Amino acid sequence: MFYFASNQLKNQAMQNINEVIQARLIANPKLDRKALAIELNTTDNTVRANFISLISKKIIVNYKTIKKVNKAIESIGSVFDVVKEAKKQAKKQVKKENNTYVNHDGVCKEEARVKIVNSIVESGVIGLAASLPNTGWVIEQAINNKVKGIEFIGVERKKVTFNKMRTNLRNLKKDTDIKGETYFGNIGDILYGKLENTYAHLILDYCGNLATISKELEYCINNDVIKLNSIMAVTFAKPIRGVDFQSDKLRQLGAINNTDDRCQSDRSVEAYFYKICGWNYQVVEFFYYKDRYPMTLVIIKRIK
Numbered sequence: 058m059f060y061f062a063s064n065q066l067k068n069q070a071m072q073n074i075n076e077v078i079q080a081r082l083i084a085n086p087k088l089d090r091k092a093l094a095i096e097l098n099t100t101d102n103t104v105r106a107n108f109i110s111l112i113s114k115k116i117i118v119n120y121k122t123i124k125k126v127n128k129a130i131e132s133i134g135s136v137f138d139v140v141k142e143a144k145k146q147a148k149k150q151v152k153k154e155n156n157t158y159v160n161h162d163g164v165c166k167e168e169a170r171v172k173i174v175n176s177i178v179e180s181g182v183i184g185l186a187a188s189l190p191n192t193g194w195v196i197e198q199a200i201n202n203k204v205k206g207i208e209f210i211g212v213e214r215k216k217v218t219f220n221k222m223r224t225n226l227r228n229l230k231k232d233t234d235i236k237g238e239t240y241f242g243n244i245g246d247i248l249y250g251k252l253e254n255t256y257a258h259l260i261l262d263y264c265g266n267l268a269t270i271s272k273e274l275e276y277c278i279n280n281d282v283i284k285l286n287s288i289m290a291v292t293f294a295k296p297i298r299g300v301d302f303q304s305d306k307l308r309q310l311g312a313i314n315n316t317d318d319r320c321q322s323d324r325s326v327e328a329y330f331y332k333i334c335g336w337n338y339q340v341v342e343f344f345y346y347k348d349r350y351p352m353t354l355v356i357i358k359r360i361k
């Protein structure tokens with residue numbers, strides 16, 4: 058009887074302690090469970106058992122798990138952000154690679170185009186003109202609107218740009234009487250090895266640097282690849298970098314006295330073209346404009 062009573066008391070005490078533990082844990086699930094066990098003069102296991110029971114009944118949540126879940130969500134989020142950013146960059150890259158020339162309307166670019174068109178039209182020379190039309194065939198269309206008898210060979214080295222360029226020419230041919238064909242590759246492929254008088258005009262609207270194009274320019278001039286009175290229009294980035302051999306050569310050529318207030322690039326470029334033109338070619342115009350980047354247009358005419 059006494060044994061039964063003491064057991065009953067024990068059970069009651071246990072129930073009370075469990076209720077207290079649970080009440081304390083519900084009030085603060087983050088409570089230090091070891092400290093709670095000491096405070097209530099009970100074991101760690103008793104507190105832990107109550108904690109687990111409350112979690113399994115979904116009365117409280119385990120904050121450690123929540124923290125882990127949150128961290129996981131955060132990291133998934135950041136993975137998403139990384140993937141999103143990577144996709145964005147990839148899209149930008151593709152756009153860049155698809156068509157390297159996107160600034161069709163740079164400051165005075167149109168003026169530069171007009172100068173090219175007029176010099177070719179005014180030359181009176183007709184025949185085959187090699188050009189870099191990008192996708193728009195802007196200069197070529199303007200020439201065709203003013204003079205008949207010039208056929209174009211449009212060259213492009215970027216595949217995606219080339220495909221668009223070819224499609225656009227096909228469409229233009231449906232609506233206008235423009236005549237031309239396309240070539241996929243480097244413009245040098247259709248310049249080097251060409252005989253005297255092969256081309257009526259060369260519309261070399263590059264977007265590169267003079268140092269990388271100078272050899273083909275010199276080849277064309279030295280071999281009279283264009284006809285008498287024909288035009289060779291060349292565009293390239295204006296700044297001349299001093300790091301490569303060509304630039305240093307240009308700098309030497311451009312060494313003019315201190316009273317000349319043009320920048321060193323202008324002087325170097327002009328000196329270079331006067332030199333390569335020799336006796337048979339004449340510089341018709343130097344024109345500086347902006348096409349996302351400061352640019353130079355040089356119009357050269359074969360005079361002999």
Ligand SMILES: C[S@@+](CC[C@H](N)C(=O)[O-])C[C@H]1O[C@@H](n2cnc3c(N)ncnc32)[C@H](O)[C@@H]1O
Pocket residue numbers: 157158161170189190191192193194195196212213214215218242243244245262263264265
């Ligand atoms: C400045 S954009 C031509 C712009 C065009 N003439 C206009 O008025 O809108 C130059 C184009 O020629 C291509 N290009 C540049 N250098 C080239 C080279 N050496 N051979 C073939 N294509 C080249 C570029 O990829 C670009 O599409």
